[in-house]
Amino acid sequence: xxxxxxxxxxxxxxxxxxxxxxxxxxxxxxxxxxxxxxxxxxxxxxxxxxxxxxxxxxxxxxxxxxxxxxxxxxxxxxxxxxxxxxxxxxxxxxxxxxxxxxxxxxxxxxxxxxxxxxxxxxxxxxxxxxxxxxxxxxxxxxxxxxxxxxxxxxxxxxxxxxxxxxxxxxxxxxxxxxxxxxxxxxxx
Numbered sequence: 113x114x115x116x117x118x119x120x121x122x123x124x125x126x127x128x129x130x131x132x133x134x135x136x137x138x139x140x141x142x143x144x145x146x147x148x149x150x151x152x153x154x155x156x157x158x159x160x161x162x163x164x165x166x167x168x169x170x171x172x173x174x175x176x177x178x179x180x181x182x183x184x185x186x187x188x189x190x191x192x193x194x195x196x197x198x199x200x201x202x203x204x205x206x207x208x209x210x211x212x213x214x215x216x217x218x219x220x221x222x223x224x225x226x227x228x229x230x231x232x233x234x235x236x237x238x239x240x241x242x243x244x245x246x247x248x249x250x251x252x253x254x255x256x257x258x259x260x261x262x263x264x265x266x267x268x269x270x271x272x273x274x275x276x277x278x279x280x281x282x283x284x285x286x287x288x289x290x291x292x293x294x295x296x297x298x299x300x
Contacts, residue, residue: 115142131155152232154193160234161204162191162285164222164293165214165241172268172290173212173244176259176280187261187275188283191236204239209247211258217243222292236285240293265290265297
């Protein structure tokens with residue numbers, strides 16, 4: 113049985129808030145059956161960036177912040193929305209400085225792809241930040257209460273396990289992005 117290509121027939125807004133828009137997508141599946149799918153989109157956002165910051169001493173900079181959807185503190189890489197109409201690179205530099213106080217002398221593209229393809233069409237773009245210079249924490253977005261964690265690269269796995277044992281959630285993106293970053297770090 114030969115299958116056709118799936119295609120979206122219609123997108124309808126169910127609810128729109130300050131930051132998110134909830135959608136009902138009607139699509140035709142590969143067998144020609146019309147189906148519906150619920151998803152969300154960001155409002156006024158031209159992409160999402162995540163930054164893997166590595167100091168000259170090969171320390172990884174992580175953030176720890178309370179995330180209401182998980183009702184827990186989450187260990188993450190600095191990240192943010194491109195909601196100011198910047199290029200993704202400029203948004204990455206801005207978010208790194210805003211969340212960590214570090215400016216990147218070098219920004220290297222790592223990868224891009226969907227974050228949660230069953231719930232959203234959001235595409236995350238990841239960068240490695242090197243040649244960091246501490247400039248001081250600037251003004252953070254309203255509600256951001258971020259703690260910085262610096263850990264030597266060779267001790268990262270143990271530190272993440274310790275943080276998880278303390279009851280924190282660890283963002284799964286850390287594990288894959290650190291492996292991509294290591295490829296660039298080893299080649300230099």
